[in-house]
Amino acid sequence: MFKDASSHEIDQALNNAWQAFHQYRKCSLKERAQFMRSIAVELENAGDELIQTAMRETNLPEARLRNERARTMFQLTSYADACERGEWLEARIDTANASKTPPKPDLRKMLIPLGPVVVFGASNFPFAYSTAGGDTACAFAAGCPVIVKAHPAHAQTSELVAQAILKAAGKCNLPNGVFAHVHGVSQEVGKALVTHPHTKAVGFTGSYLGGKALFDWANQRKEPIPVFAEMGSVNPVFLFPEKLKQSAVDVAKMYAGSITLGVGQFCTNPGLIFGIEGDELQQFITTLGNEIKAISPGTMLHPGISKNYAENRARALSQQQVQTVAISDAQAAANQGIPTIASASGEAFLNNPILHQEVFGPYSIVIRCKDKGELLEVVRHLEGQLTATLMATEKDITDNDELVEAVKNICGRFIVNGVPTGVEVCLSMHHGGPFPATTDSRFTSVGADGIKRFARPIAYQNWPDSLLPEELKNNNPLDIWRTVNDVVTKASL
Amino acid sequence: MFKDASSHEIDQALNNAWQAFHQYRKCSLKERAQFMRSIAVELENAGDELIQTAMRETNLPEARLRNERARTMFQLTSYADACERGEWLEARIDTANASKTPPKPDLRKMLIPLGPVVVFGASNFPFAYSTAGGDTACAFAAGCPVIVKAHPAHAQTSELVAQAILKAAGKCNLPNGVFAHVHGVSQEVGKALVTHPHTKAVGFTGSYLGGKALFDWANQRKEPIPVFAEMGSVNPVFLFPEKLKQSAVDVAKMYAGSITLGVGQFCTNPGLIFGIEGDELQQFITTLGNEIKAISPGTMLHPGISKNYAENRARALSQQQVQTVAISDAQAAANQGIPTIASASGEAFLNNPILHQEVFGPYSIVIRCKDKGELLEVVRHLEGQLTATLMATEKDITDNDELVEAVKNICGRFIVNGVPTGVEVCLSMHHGGPFPATTDSRFTSVGADGIKRFARPIAYQNWPDSLLPEELKNNNPLDIWRTVNDVVTKASL
Structure with missing residues (x-):
């Protein structure tokens, strides 16, 4: 120590x-x-x-x-x-x-x-x-x-x-x-x-x-x-109708992996999944639940994190109108995080701020909105996020411009047909986002x-070269890109 | 109203x-x-x-x-x-x-x-x-x-x-x-x-x-x-020995204009002038004083500003160890700001925070430091500034690297042989600076x-073009500069 x-x-x-x-x-x-x-x-x-x-x-x-x-x-x-x-x-x-x-x-x-x-x-x-x-x-x-x-x-x-x-x-x-x-x-x-x-x-x-x-x-x-x-962030995922019709099962399998990756201990873990009620969403939920049951608990980073996870998960699952969809079938040892999926209606989500909060660990809740109007309402009540993900066909996106714009407005990284876990190190990465994702x-x-x-x-004013x-310096000895009299260039002066 | x-x-x-x-x-x-x-x-x-x-x-x-x-x-x-x-x-x-x-x-x-x-x-x-x-x-x-x-x-x-x-x-x-x-x-x-x-x-x-x-x-x-x-800012000006030896009179005349421009109502007004005691600094002070005496008071923006100027000026001039060098010879009407130059020793400046504060209007105080060591000490006690100005030859600058670096550390715009008033509108301008110049x-x-x-x-991840x-978009329809795979380019993908 x-x-x-x-x-x-x-x-x-x-x-x-x-x-x-x-x-x-x-x-x-x-x-x-x-x-x-x-x-x-x-x-x-x-x-x-x-x-x-x-x-x-x-x-x-x-x-x-x-x-x-x-x-x-x-x-x-x-x-x-x-x-x-x-x-x-x-x-x-x-x-x-x-x-x-x-x-x-x-x-x-x-x-x-x-x-x-x-x-x-x-x-x-x-x-x-x-x-x-x-x-x-x-x-x-x-x-x-x-x-x-x-x-x-x-x-x-x-x-x-x-x-x-x-x-x-x-x-x-x-x-x-x-x-x-x-x-x-x-x-x-x-x-x-x-x-x-x-x-x-x-x-x-x-x-x-x-x-x-x-x-x-x-x-x-x-x-x-x-x-x-x-x-941190809850990294909302939006399941669009046409996409779900085409591939609810594949999407569910992909997300089971993302939710439980590294025992869910990523700030980009997808903690909230939104869809519109219907057979396809039900199929997604059932598949995701079955996948999660088959994934074993993992030991978390330290006892404090696993204790927090247990408490936050229990609190979320105990909320009125929250259904537990699936829990890992395997027995959990001490300090292990148990993969868990919950579900609730859009209305329940709108009325209960606890459901908006991050549960840091292998947990995600699927929110079933009754229609596009309710989904838009939900987005307008979300706080700032590191990431947001659209699982959507091109038609889904062009048909839902208002919703897509509203999602764009709350996130730092905007993903189509992928998972938010995995933060590539490159210049185009943005790992940030509106408060409270970052300050x-x-x-x-x-x-x-x-x-x-x-x-x-x-700004240096009137300095000799x-x-x-x-x-x-005039001759750009480091050969860097500069903007000279409003022109981007590497040229010397 | x-x-x-x-x-x-x-x-x-x-x-x-x-x-x-x-x-x-x-x-x-x-x-x-x-x-x-x-x-x-x-x-x-x-x-x-x-x-x-x-x-x-x-x-x-x-x-x-x-x-x-x-x-x-x-x-x-x-x-x-x-x-x-x-x-x-x-x-x-x-x-x-x-x-x-x-x-x-x-x-x-x-x-x-x-x-x-x-x-x-x-x-x-x-x-x-x-x-x-x-x-x-x-x-x-x-x-x-x-x-x-x-x-x-x-x-x-x-x-x-x-x-x-x-x-x-x-x-x-x-x-x-x-x-x-x-x-x-x-x-x-x-x-x-x-x-x-x-x-x-x-x-x-x-x-x-x-x-x-x-x-x-x-x-x-x-x-x-x-x-x-x-x-706002007090925009310190530093008079270096060789420069003063070459052109104390010209520098004083230039600064008389800058201090009184627009009745001193610029956030870039030079409110603090530092030099090292000696004949040249005395010549600068005398010339600046004579110039200021010949400049008439001007009507200030509104009575509140002129009242504040009168109070802050009076407070500064009343400080122990502050000498009034010169006041405009002309009679001031109501709401006019009276061009004024004061002076004090480096020691007085170091011991009195009131002398560090902006007096918004046609006022400036010349601080006489006893040597370079005291001047460096003074700079280390200055707060953040929009601008700082060196009146200096190249030799003055290269001979005083530590001082120059210390000044650089507290300003947003760093001027050599010019005046800080006048904020050019261009991409290379920086109108900002360390707190409290800006937040x-x-x-x-x-x-x-x-x-x-x-x-x-x-960041858009995995979006279709x-x-x-x-x-x-791949074909860069707006023809803008972009960084593609770490290369600055206007090319299409």
Whole structure:
């Protein structure tokens, strides 16, 4: 067990980070990218010990953890590539025009780092959304030092990852404070980190209560700072009539897999499925139920999560007008999440906010709306979501424009004929969404655009070319894309 | 006089805006741009009546108001061009790859509008930062309806501009609720607008107290919403030794003009000037004082502003260790702002937070630091600023890297050998800065990048080409720049 960081230790970590910031932000894009690639190498060098420690702490299977480490390394190296390509800098140049009244000065703009970033990792992804995960990678790419608070559920894993990062920092000759790692179970540690004057931004993945607390502390500071908190989602799925007629059974089988993937412990788990009452929906529900019965319970990440799952599931199933459709036939051991499907009417859903809430685990509820009108009404009462999915033919979509637009309005990623689990790491990914899915729908935590969370523009006015940063010099020495007098180009001036 | 909007009227305006949002956001980039250009035409059509009304309400001279209207029209048309060019959409495409494990889906991302935006205009720019100003133009470009709260200091001007916008909306066959205009003197109107559930973002230009109140209300909502509040700045200027040696007199003359431009009523007015004690700084101070004495007081925007100026100026001048360097020789009439220069030591500045505060009007204080060390110390105690200016030779800059980096860290626009007044409208402009200059240093209120304040990304996963928005279709029918598989291109897929 690790001791909670004292306020003195936190102060020291932030002071070191602030010192390091002044050096690290001067590192070139190439140097930042080298550091990130070096972290990926050290993660691999951490070898089996890292995997086994994570297995012990999270109950996740070895193959999953190996894949997740590989994904984390891919994040680091692909964001390093994006960092070097430099499109994220949003470099813009407008040249001077002395003949205008008043004369137009030379103006050049690019993004620069905000300062030290505090990262709170997720319990459910000990690598990809934790210590050396997406938030950390984005902050390093932006030019920010990082202070990670280890998730208590995998503190030893986090410690090993932190050592890998520090090794990489040493090999790259980076200043001591570019990375720090602190432990903490109490709220006080989180609050001290977020409210420290040298903290300039926060990244978080976890629960609504956790993320919202950080957001509030950050906004109550004398100098408020941006918080990007990804706080989960119920990821609604909409089953359209023609699609169901064509393939209710296939869709049900696909969703049985998605609902129970990783014992349902994904923020993109499909927790709500909507359809219009009828034989096809009934066939979908029956098939989904039969599939779920055949899927065995799995051990959850830690006892706290499995206890929450048991409680939230029991609460949902005990609501009036909620029917239990299916429960896994297999016996559940301690700390296991039992695959479960419930069902309720659209009316019941509209009248009971409890049914809108996330039940984190292998659980989903099918909502039977009586007609399209009720389905539209339901959508208008949904909160912001990371994802929404249409199981629909093209005709289903074109015939239901108002409904489709209403769904679009509440989600960050909009899927057709797929499942929301699985968050591809690429520039086109948006892992974000309207509140309460995140605290700022304008940013993403997956994909290299996530770098922009931790950077701000600065405009250089009337600077001599020799003193401008490389990114903005006339001859474009870094060969990056820039917008020059409103034209996107790599050309020199 | 106009009556404060009732809570019923505000509710109705937001409900109409919410209805209109579902239509307006479907308008193509071209249709939005046409609307914006049409507003520019109607502003011109509002003719002399508009100018004369503004003259009466703001005391600003005719030439300035004609220029400001032209600037406002330029903003509308240049942001319309940017809207159509579509770079702001950040369109990204990553094509599917079935051979990956797991298979990589087709993902395409672009920005979409947040929803109704409430805009609070500035007292000091009745056109450019008000009813049809930059915030409104950016929101329309993003696809958002706008509700403007008229600034009470120029409510009739605002009313005429609102009519121009409504005329343009009518000519473009846009839905009724795409724009609304409400009046209000009491805080309650602002609060009702910001806390209405259909309000999805806020734009504000004005005082710290005003902007911070909106920010707090927005964050205390059940669903917090983004607020971009530009809250002013003291815009520090740093006089470097070699530069002063070369041209103390010229620099002083240039700054006398900048400090008193528009009776000092710019958020980019240089309110703080720093130098290192010595003969050259003394020469600068003497020349600046002589210039200021010869500049006549001007009538300020409204009696409230002139009263605040008189009080804040008196308070600053009455501080211990503050010397009054020069006051305009001419007699001041009622409501006029008297050009004034004060001076104090670096030590006095470090010990007295009152000297750090903005005195909105034709006032500036010269801080005499005893050496570079004290100057660096002073910079480290400055709050966030819209601009910072170095009056410096290249050698001054290269010799003082630590100081220059510290200044860079606190400003949004970084000027060399110029004046901060004058905010060019172009893509490379950044009109923003670290708190308390604004509530979010990552965004700008001038330049087409300001559109991004009111838009959020959505990722389309696995959509058939025929159902994708034009912006993301394979054949790129809008001919916009997109990033396809990490390559910036206009090519079709």
